[in-house]
Amino acid sequence: MKKKIVVLTGAGISAESGISTFRDANGLWENHDIMEVASIEGWRRNPELVLNFYNLRRKQLKEVQPNSAHYFLKELEEKYDVVVITQNVDDLHERAGSSKIIHLHGELLKVRSEKDENLILDWSEDINIGDVAADGSQLRPHIVWFGELVPKLEEAIEEILTADIMLVIGTSLQVYPAASLIDFMEYGKPIFVIDPHSVSIPNNPHIQVIRKTATQGVKDLEFK
Template sequence: MRITVLTGAGISAESGLATFRASDGLWENHRIEDVATPEGFARAPELVHHFYNQRRARLAEVAPNPAHHALARLARMHDLTLVTQNVDDLHERGGSAEVIHMHGELTRALCAACDHRWPAPAVMRPDDPCPACGKPTTRPDIVWFGEIPYHMDRIWDALDHADLFAAIGTSGNVYPAAGFAQHAARRGIDCPELNLADSANSRDFTHRITGPASQTVPQWVASLTAT
């Protein structure tokens, strides 16, 4: 069976990573406009680097939870395309060998001048030189609001060929990811939503499985791998 799974902040929240709440526009007490937009980075690169340095430090303190491990088991049993909106590396640390990070990766750095990418150090600064071109144009390899998500052709292709699509821990507020369920449902395939509560686009799913991801995801995966 070909399965495409989209994960959002809800799957990592139980590991101790804070989620972005669109209702108040804050992420770790910072305005999204200040730390997650190109304009915010242009205004205050020191603030933005400090913010993501703190996120990397926090990421090093947490561990994958049973939901991350369950999806790694699913990939060993079925043809799984795992897409995440998350910028953490908990899927990889949970055993998933191949993960599509549509919003970038906290553990990667990007040169705004030449697009070179490399593993991010624990602490990044605005004047860090790019190891490829030498210019001091280092930024986090994060897709900020107003920028185009990564790997979209690959994601749409996976949705077009999936036998099942599931979203786990997503808010349903951020596009294009919020449109994946509707796109998949048009093909008549099963589209479950696994979440603590209904998302903004719950109507696009065929059914909902409510509860903490650390409980619902292992149970759901077990139901798919029972045969």
């Protein structure tokens, strides 16, 4: 029986493919205050601004490709049962070929009804004011914004509780509740954290920190 590896990925792994992140710019994302474009309050204040912002993100996504760290996680499936839990809303893990992916914060290539969070559609083009779901309500990005619950959190926790090894790649562990997921790993089992920046980690001797980017850090991983 294959050992199980659960991987938590964040913006750092996608940044190496050319996807911009807001945490490297003092809370600004493409010159927008993050709360304007990634909160439920921002959506209610100015939905057109929010739609335009994510339309640009969707266009950008078509111009980038998975990197060697994404492909490394796919290759791990040859020897391990691998579950990727990602905070990223891009589809780079899918395009690299990973087979088990949980998107904590939603997916850029999906939309949903403004009223019914379970009415979800695949969507690769722009969303405009006036584009409506089957229930007649405005379509919005299928993104979990600040101020909203994280519906996939329980599913992610269940995967971590049965993991043998945990990898944390490209996340500062500062965005909650995703940052708390590392606490659900059974004490004594190995955790590897790959990030070039300072990362907030629990006091645990079984955590090994690799201060490198995702593409470089995965080369240093050694586990049985």
